[in-house]
Structure formats: structure tokens, C-alpha cells
Amino acid sequence: MNKLTLKLTAALSCALWSSAALAGGNVAAGKALTEKYSCFACHGKDFNTPIDPSYPKLAGQHPDYLVHALTAYKRGDAANGRNNPIMVGQVKPLSDQDIKDLAAYLASLPGSLTQHR
């Protein structure tokens, strides 16, 4: 273990830690929540192959967007909400921390989504 490797490891773990901290979510807790609430039943086991094309791929999506979307379903018909009946039902039991954890886990998964011109 030379100095460079040590430095790189330190830098990498800082980067990993800060990206997790930015999202404020816990990946392991999020994984457990996807199992508890069977998110995969519609969005697919790898969260990149939904069972129906009308459902979104979630793997690798920006965690802050996922937090926004899940929170919007919590608001339902109110301002800045979303009223999709399935998702409104799904998010009902979730706390704000649960939502952050779910977002952190889903964002950590390898996916095929992209954003460029």
C-alpha cells in the first residue's frame, strides 16, 4: 500500500461519503424498503426493466429528482403534487427519511438512463 494508493483511497471514500451525504439517504436502508414495499414488482428486479413500458426505469436516476417525485406523490392533488393513484398509495407509509433512503439506493444502481444534448 503506497502513499498514492492511500491518497486515492482516501479521496475516493470522501467522494463516496459526500455523495451519499448530499442525498442524505442510506443505501442499505433504501434497499430494505424496496423489498418491504415490493417496488420491484412493477419497476423490475434491477429497477431498469419495468414490467410495463408505462412505468419508469429508476436505476441510476438522480436521487434528488426521485425525492422530488416521491414527495410529489405524497402531496397528491395539492400544489406541486402528483395524483397517480398507485404511487399515491405506495408512498403513504413512507417518512421523509424513507424517501431519501429509497432515492439513495435507486440512484446507486447501474442503469441505462442518460442526459445529454
Add this chain to the structure above:
Amino acid sequence: MKKITALFVLAGFAQFAAAADVVGNAQNAKGKIEMCIGCHGIPDYKATFPEVFRVPMIGGQSAKYIENALQAYKKGDRKHPSMRGIAASLSDQDIADVAAFYSQQTRTADPK
């Protein structure tokens, strides 16, 4: 009541037929995505109102999902103000074309 039910059934068919007529064309989307790329074409672009978050990556999402999402903004089922404004300005054909375009976008290339 029976008549009303029949009406609803017919209305349902009409909607289905209208939806079935619209086929998205990624080529035709090229003149329609200017409004999208200002946010969804910039990696890690952040929306700022009414909440701050990175706008979703939509490239590689299925056409059907993108279409549904845009229709939901247009109809008001999704209430994000900027997306409502944009979706309201799109026809069903525009929505289908834009959905086709982004569903075919990959990490390295735009639809041919």
C-alpha cells in the same frame, strides 16, 4: 344509468382510438425538442422552482412512460408548474414524437 354507462364505454373507446392513431416519430421530434434540451439536455441541470433538484434523466426511458408523464402534466395530474406549462403547449403528436426521440437516445448517440 345504463345509457350513461354506455356513454362512458363509448367515450373510453373514442379515447383509445385517438391514442392509437398517434404514432411517435423520433425524426420529427428534432424540431420539437428545443424546449426540452434547455434542461434535460444539460447533465446535472437543476430546476430551482418551486423546489431545487436535478431534473430527471429522460434519455433511455420508455416512450410510453414519457408520453404518459407528459400527458399527466398536460392534464394536471402532475402539477409541477414549468412542466405543466410546457406540456400544455404540446399536441398529442408532439408528445408522441418527443417520447419516441428520448426513448431512443442512448449514452453515446441521439436517434438517427
